[in-house]
Amino acid sequence: xxxxxxxxxxxxxxxxxxxxxxxxxxxxxxxxxxxxxxxxxxxxxxxxxxxxxxxxxxxxxxxxxxxxxxxxxxxxxxxxxxxxxxxxxxxxxxxxxxxxxxxxxxxxxxxxxxxxxxxxxxxxxxxxxxxxxxxxxxxxxxxxxx
Numbered sequence: 001x002x003x004x005x006x007x008x009x010x011x012x013x014x015x016x017x018x019x020x021x022x023x024x025x026x027x028x029x030x031x032x033x034x035x036x037x038x039x040x041x042x043x044x045x046x047x048x049x050x051x052x053x054x055x056x057x058x059x060x061x062x063x064x065x066x067x068x069x070x071x072x073x074x075x076x077x078x079x080x081x082x083x084x085x086x087x088x089x090x091x092x093x094x095x096x097x098x099x100x101x102x103x104x105x106x107x108x109x110x111x112x113x114x115x116x117x118x119x120x121x122x123x124x125x126x127x128x129x130x131x132x133x134x135x136x137x138x139x140x141x142x143x144x145x146x
Contacts, residue, residue, distance in 0.1 A: 022102070022103040022105075024103075025101055025102065025103055029100065029101065032101055033090070033093060033101055036086050036089060036090060036101060036109055037055070037086070037087075037090040038086075039053070039083040039084075039086050039087040039090070040083070041076070041079050041080055041083045042063075042080055042083035042084055042086075042087055043083075043087075045070060045080065046063065046066070049066055051063070051066065053087060055090055055091055055094050055095075056091065056095065057091060057095060057137065057140050057141075057144070059091070060087075060088065060091055060135075060136040060137040060140050061137040063084070063087075063136055063137075064128075064135040064136055064137050068129075068132060070129060071129075071130070077129055077130065078126065078129075080129050081122075081125045081126035081127075081128065081129030081130060082122055082125060082126065083125070084125035084126075084128050084129050084136060085120075085121040085122035085123065085124055085125020085126060085128075086109065086121065086122065086125065087125070087136075088121045088124060088125055088136050088139060088140065089101065089109065089110075089111045089119070089121035089122075091140060092111045092113075092119065092121070092140060092143055092144070093111060095144070096113065096114075096143065096144045097114060098113060098114025098115075099111050099112070099113050099114065099143075100112050102118065108120065108122060109121070109122065110122075111143070113143060117143075119139070119143050121139075124136070124139045
């Protein structure tokens, strides 16, 4: 994948996080959104169970219905939870009018809704992967209605 802002960003910021990533979102929001939407591990695991993730709210409901076999692998669990959060964010940004990616000073990607409310989608994804709650579709529904 060619994401041009990464090379110039790395040169300017020597690998520092936070403000540089926020600037990257402002400079190339589509490139950052594409990068955050990869969610490779989640897409592979879902595909192995016959589920294609098509970036729609319906796919979040389908993910919620999968047996949580990933909990059997403590090394994979946080990675899958992170991907689940980024996928939730991707669905929000692509389907909720006014939703956009933002980067907190810590480097954490969040989704900012048109109302100004920010959703820590990575935290929601980790909670979902570890405990099954809240369901991804529930977080989406609550975010989309507000």
